[in-house]
Amino acid sequence: KQEVTQIPAALSVPEGENLVLNCSFTDSAIYNLQWFRQDPGKGLTSLLLIQSSQREQTSGRLNASLDKSSGRSTLYIAASQPGDSATYLCAVSHTRGYSTLTFGKGTMLLVSP
Amino acid sequence: DTEVTQTPKHLVMGMTNKKSLKCEQHMGHRAMYWYKQKAKKPPELMFVYSYEKLSINESVPSRFSPECPNSSLLNLHLHALQPEDSALYLCASSRTANTEAFFGQGTRLTVV
Numbered sequence: 001k002q003e004v005t006q007i008p009a010a011l012s013v014p015e016g017e018n019l020v021l022n023c024s025f026t027d028s029a030i031y032n033l034q035w036f037r038q039d040p041g042k043g044l045t046s047l048l049l050i051q052s053s054q055r056e057q058t059s060g061r062l063n064a065s066l067d068k069s070s071g072r073s074t075l076y077i078a079a080s081q082p083g084d085s086a087t088y089l090c091a092v093s094h095t096r097g098y099s100t101l102t103f104g105k106g107t108m109l110l111v112s113p
Numbered sequence: 114d115t116e117v118t119q120t121p122k123h124l125v126m127g128m129t130n131k132k133s134l135k136c137e138q139h140m141g142h143r144a145m146y147w148y149k150q151k152a153k154k155p156p157e158l159m160f161v162y163s164y165e166k167l168s169i170n171e172s173v174p175s176r177f178s179p180e181c182p183n184s185s186l187l188n189l190h191l192h193a194l195q196p197e198d199s200a201l202y203l204c205a206s207s208r209t210a211n212t213e214a215f216f217g218q219g220t221r222l223t224v225v
Binding site: 031032034036041042043044045046049089091093100101103104105106 | 117119146154155156158161169201203205210211212213214215216217218219221
């Protein structure tokens with residue numbers, strides 16, 4: 001059974017810092033990995049999707065990397081802003097059986113002014 | 114347009130009520146999903162529809178009944194719910210299985 005772990009569970013940083021969120025998964029047979037952002041009580045916003053054949057994806061201040069063989073992904077946020085405060089969820093779409101998303105428990109990020 | 118629209122945003126219902134949650138997307142996606150999310154937990158998959166057919170039911174109690182009337186709409190019919198069913202219900206869609214998933218803003222359900 002696929003298990004997804006996110007470290008740290010919570011992170012508090014001052015504005016302007018660069019930061020890294022970590023995601024690991026136990027079964028490397030994945031189609032893709034997706035990073036989401038969730039504001040309190042709201043839905044999920046897709047940030048980046050990395051296909052299993054890719055090593056990284058970039059969108060603005062966000063860069064996500066994938067090392068499928070070691071079962072790891074990182075989300076790098078450059079020059080953090082208070083508006084980045086949210087919970088960040090990592091999810092993998094795996095190939096065994098019918099493919100659905102398996103989520104990690106998320107990293108709660110607080111960026112203080 | 115990458116929007117998935119869910120209505121209502123908030124719903125309070127009694128344990129004997131019947132209500133429905135609605136989800137709509139116009140991206141031409143052929144896979145649609147219902148997830149349940151409790152506070153401070155990740156989303157849990159409930160149902161998957163692929164090409165308007167139910168593909169996955171994650172052992173969800175029968176008091177939750179999904180329906181996919183056409184490729185753009187997904188409903189979740191609720192009947193005789195329990196207070197522990199109170200949660201954020203999220204709808205998502207993707208072009209097909211294994212492609213990028215887009216989520217709606219959710220319906221906050223409270224069962225009293």
